[in-house]
Amino acid sequence: xxxxxQIHQATTKSEAQKxxxxxxxxWEPSYSKMTKxxxxxxxxxxxxxxxxxxxxxxxxTNLIESFNKSxxxxxxxxxxxxxxxxxxxxxxxxVLAYNEKNFGKSHRGFKQCQDTLESMF
Numbered sequence: 001x002x003x004x005x006q007i008h009q010a011t012t013k014s015e016a017q018k019x020x021x022x023x024x025x026x027w028e029p030s031y032s033k034m035t036k037x038x039x040x041x042x043x044x045x046x047x048x049x050x051x052x053x054x055x056x057x058x059x060x061t062n063l064i065e066s067f068n069k070s071x072x073x074x075x076x077x078x079x080x081x082x083x084x085x086x087x088x089x090x091x092x093x094x095v096l097a098y099n100e101k102n103f104g105k106s107h108r109g110f111k112q113c114q115d116t117l118e119s120m121f
Contacts, residue, residue, distance in 0.1 A: 003019070003022070003023050003026065004023055006019045006023075007019045007020050007023065007045075008055070008056070008059055010048075012048070013045050013048035013049075016045050016048060017045060020038070020044070020045070023035075023038075024038055024039055047059045050113075050117075050120075051109075051112075051113040051116050051117075053109035053110075053112050053113050054107075054108075054109040054110055054113060054117075056108075056109070057107050057108060057109060057110070063107065067098060070094075070098070071091070071094055074094055075090070078090070
Protein backbone atom coordinates (compact mmCIF):
# COMPACT_ATOMS: atom_id res chain seq x y z
CA UNK A 1 0.00 0.00 0.00
CA UNK A 2 3.00 2.31 0.13
CA UNK A 3 2.39 2.72 -3.60
CA UNK A 4 -0.91 4.42 -2.79
CA UNK A 5 0.85 6.80 -0.39
CA GLN A 6 3.00 7.95 -3.30
CA ILE A 7 -0.12 9.51 -4.81
CA HIS A 8 -0.40 11.89 -1.86
CA GLN A 9 3.31 12.61 -1.93
CA ALA A 10 3.31 13.63 -5.59
CA THR A 11 4.06 17.28 -6.29
CA THR A 12 1.59 17.81 -9.12
CA LYS A 13 -1.81 16.49 -10.07
CA SER A 14 -0.52 15.00 -13.34
CA GLU A 15 2.26 13.18 -11.49
CA ALA A 16 -0.28 11.84 -9.01
CA GLN A 17 -2.51 10.69 -11.87
CA LYS A 18 0.41 8.74 -13.37
CA UNK A 19 1.12 7.09 -9.99
CA UNK A 20 -2.58 6.27 -9.61
CA UNK A 21 -2.68 4.72 -13.09
CA UNK A 22 0.37 2.60 -12.24
CA UNK A 23 -1.25 1.57 -8.94
CA UNK A 24 -4.46 0.55 -10.73
CA UNK A 25 -2.56 -1.40 -13.39
CA UNK A 26 -0.54 -3.24 -10.74
CA TRP A 27 -3.48 -4.19 -8.50
CA GLU A 28 -6.22 -4.69 -11.10
CA PRO A 29 -5.71 -8.46 -11.50
CA SER A 30 -6.15 -9.03 -7.75
CA TYR A 31 -8.70 -6.34 -6.89
CA SER A 32 -10.68 -5.61 -10.02
CA LYS A 33 -13.74 -4.06 -8.33
CA MET A 34 -11.72 -1.75 -6.10
CA THR A 35 -9.43 -0.58 -8.88
CA LYS A 36 -12.41 -0.01 -11.18
CA UNK A 37 -14.00 2.23 -8.54
CA UNK A 38 -10.76 4.14 -8.08
CA UNK A 39 -10.48 4.69 -11.80
CA UNK A 40 -14.09 5.92 -12.00
CA UNK A 41 -13.81 8.32 -9.04
CA UNK A 42 -13.70 11.78 -10.59
CA UNK A 43 -12.80 13.89 -7.55
CA UNK A 44 -10.10 11.65 -6.09
CA UNK A 45 -7.28 14.10 -6.74
CA UNK A 46 -9.17 17.31 -5.97
CA UNK A 47 -6.90 18.06 -3.01
CA UNK A 48 -4.17 19.00 -5.53
CA UNK A 49 -6.23 22.12 -6.37
CA UNK A 50 -5.46 23.46 -2.87
CA UNK A 51 -2.23 24.87 -1.41
CA UNK A 52 0.44 22.33 -0.49
CA UNK A 53 0.38 23.25 3.21
CA UNK A 54 -3.15 21.90 3.71
CA UNK A 55 -3.26 18.90 1.39
CA UNK A 56 -2.52 16.38 4.15
CA UNK A 57 -5.43 17.74 6.18
CA UNK A 58 -7.78 17.50 3.24
CA UNK A 59 -7.16 13.89 2.26
CA UNK A 60 -6.84 12.72 5.85
CA THR A 61 -9.83 11.81 7.99
CA ASN A 62 -8.05 12.32 11.32
CA LEU A 63 -10.20 15.30 12.35
CA ILE A 64 -13.42 13.46 11.62
CA GLU A 65 -12.26 10.28 13.35
CA SER A 66 -11.16 12.25 16.40
CA PHE A 67 -14.51 14.02 16.64
CA ASN A 68 -16.45 10.77 16.16
CA LYS A 69 -14.37 9.08 18.87
CA SER A 70 -15.14 11.87 21.34
CA UNK A 71 -18.88 11.61 20.53
CA UNK A 72 -18.74 7.84 21.01
CA UNK A 73 -16.92 8.20 24.35
CA UNK A 74 -19.49 10.68 25.66
CA UNK A 75 -22.43 8.65 24.36
CA UNK A 76 -21.19 5.49 26.11
CA UNK A 77 -21.49 7.28 29.45
CA UNK A 78 -25.23 7.47 28.87
CA UNK A 79 -27.19 4.29 29.46
CA UNK A 80 -29.87 5.10 26.94
CA UNK A 81 -31.83 7.95 25.44
CA UNK A 82 -35.57 8.09 26.11
CA UNK A 83 -36.36 9.16 22.53
CA UNK A 84 -34.81 10.46 19.33
CA UNK A 85 -35.26 14.09 20.36
CA UNK A 86 -33.14 13.50 23.45
CA UNK A 87 -30.41 11.97 21.29
CA UNK A 88 -30.60 14.92 18.87
CA UNK A 89 -30.31 17.44 21.71
CA UNK A 90 -27.36 15.54 23.16
CA UNK A 91 -25.52 15.45 19.82
CA UNK A 92 -26.19 19.13 19.12
CA UNK A 93 -24.84 19.99 22.57
CA UNK A 94 -21.67 18.00 21.84
CA VAL A 95 -21.20 19.68 18.46
CA LEU A 96 -21.69 23.14 19.97
CA ALA A 97 -19.22 22.36 22.75
CA TYR A 98 -16.67 21.16 20.16
CA ASN A 99 -17.17 24.31 18.08
CA GLU A 100 -16.82 26.55 21.13
CA LYS A 101 -13.65 24.76 22.24
CA ASN A 102 -12.03 25.02 18.80
CA PHE A 103 -13.33 28.44 17.78
CA GLY A 104 -10.49 30.59 16.52
CA LYS A 105 -8.06 27.68 16.18
CA SER A 106 -6.56 26.95 12.80
CA HIS A 107 -5.75 23.46 11.72
CA ARG A 108 -2.18 22.78 10.67
CA GLY A 109 -1.26 24.72 7.54
CA PHE A 110 -4.50 26.65 7.16
CA LYS A 111 -3.27 29.91 8.74
CA GLN A 112 -0.41 30.21 6.23
CA CYS A 113 -2.75 30.02 3.24
CA GLN A 114 -5.82 31.76 4.62
CA ASP A 115 -5.73 34.53 1.99
CA THR A 116 -5.46 31.98 -0.82
CA LEU A 117 -8.42 30.02 0.52
CA GLU A 118 -10.50 33.17 0.94
CA SER A 119 -9.84 34.11 -2.69
CA MET A 120 -10.85 30.60 -3.80
CA PHE A 121 -14.17 30.74 -1.99
